Amino acid sequence: MITSDEVEEVIxxxxxxxxxxxxxxxxxxISLATPLFGSDAAIDSLxxxxxxxxxxxxxxxxHELTISLADDFAAxxxxxxxxxxxxxxxYILTLAAGQ
Amino acid sequence: xxxxxxxxALRPLRVDDAALTLGWRQSDRAxxxxxxxxxxxxxxxxxxxxPNTELNFVIQLRSGQPVGMLSLVNIDQINRRAEPARxxxxxxxxVKGLPVAVEAMKLLYExxxxxxELHRVYGTVVADNRLMVKWQKFLGMKEEGRLREHYMIGGRxxxxxxxxxxEDEYRTVALPRMKALIGTTIGDNPVEPGGFHDxx
Numbered sequence: 001m002i003t004s005d006e007v008e009e010v011i012x013x014x015x016x017x018x019x020x021x022x023x024x025x026x027x028x029x030i031s032l033a034t035p036l037f038g039s040d041a042a043i044d045s046l047x048x049x050x051x052x053x054x055x056x057x058x059x060x061x062x063h064e065l066t067i068s069l070a071d072d073f074a075a076x077x078x079x080x081x082x083x084x085x086x087x088x089x090x091y092i093l094t095l096a097a098g099q
Numbered sequence: 100x101x102x103x104x105x106x107x108a109l110r111p112l113r114v115d116d117a118a119l120t121l122g123w124r125q126s127d128r129a130x131x132x133x134x135x136x137x138x139x140x141x142x143x144x145x146x147x148x149x150p151n152t153e154l155n156f157v158i159q160l161r162s163g164q165p166v167g168m169l170s171l172v173n174i175d176q177i178n179r180r181a182e183p184a185r186x187x188x189x190x191x192x193x194v195k196g197l198p199v200a201v202e203a204m205k206l207l208y209e210x211x212x213x214x215x216e217l218h219r220v221y222g223t224v225v226a227d228n229r230l231m232v233k234w235q236k237f238l239g240m241k242e243e244g245r246l247r248e249h250y251m252i253g254g255r256x257x258x259x260x261x262x263x264x265x266e267d268e269y270r271t272v273a274l275p276r277m278k279a280l281i282g283t284t285i286g287d288n289p290v291e292p293g294g295f296h297d298x299x
Contacts, residue, residue, distance in 0.1 A: 045199070
């Protein structure tokens with residue numbers, strides 16, 4: 001079973017990869033509280049999709065965990081799983097526990 | 100033809116959008132697009148001369164604030180295909196926190212597959228534009244090839260990635276993902292019936 005620390009590491013690495021594609025003035029400060037998508041986020045739609053793609057890929061390649069982070073289940077959640085790194089981590093752990 | 104979404108609308112590009120759209124096209128964000136017109140008069144002439152195989156839109160918030168542009172070009176009713184093109188969010192500050200880009204693409208794909216009843220969309224993306232390549236693939240496009248040194252941008256040749264998506268891939272891959280991204284945003288930012296955020 002993937003751990004909370006491992007999921008955080010996957011997300012942080014994906015954010016670091018995103019920063020590598022962004023201009024210096026658009027760099028994302030990386031922490032558990034980093035807003036990912038929504039009114040407080042500094043990441044635009046293209047950046048957010050890049051993040052999701054990299055996280056899904058790393059979960060498959062590094063942890064043999066095949067999950068979809070953007071589907072009807074995600075949309076049905078009362079709180080958006082994309083609000084912050086922390087909510088995305090918790091959402092991934094929920095999906096992993098269901099497998 | 101105007102296409103209405105929950106956050107944005109696509110309305111036809113008009114000649115009097117020339118100054119606005121020229122400014123977007125000449126911004127740093129459009130570095131990896133073809134430069135095109137260099138004056139408002141040229142841009143106006145270009146808009147006026149669009150052929151009937153194209154549908155060109157301004158992306159606007161439901162308040163009426165224009166924020167970007169998006170086109171459907173090379174509409175081919177015989178082979179039932181078309182090419183999404185000229186996708187640009189011109190004013191990123193106005194769309195911060197809103198799924199504007201996602202919903203604009205969803206509206207265009209609904210036009211393609213539900214109204215025009217086409218079979219396929221396709222296009223090319225500058226290979227260096229890694230975020231756009233990921234974006235297109237995440238939203239259902241599959242890589243179909245690579246055109247070497249296809250574009251001259253910024254003084255050097257750049258490869259193009261060819262992408263395409265069939266109707267069934269749109270319905271099974273792209274549409275659920277777009278709905279998820281739009282739906283989760285709505286969860287955080289409730290929209291009153293008939294009212295929309297125009298700025299976050």
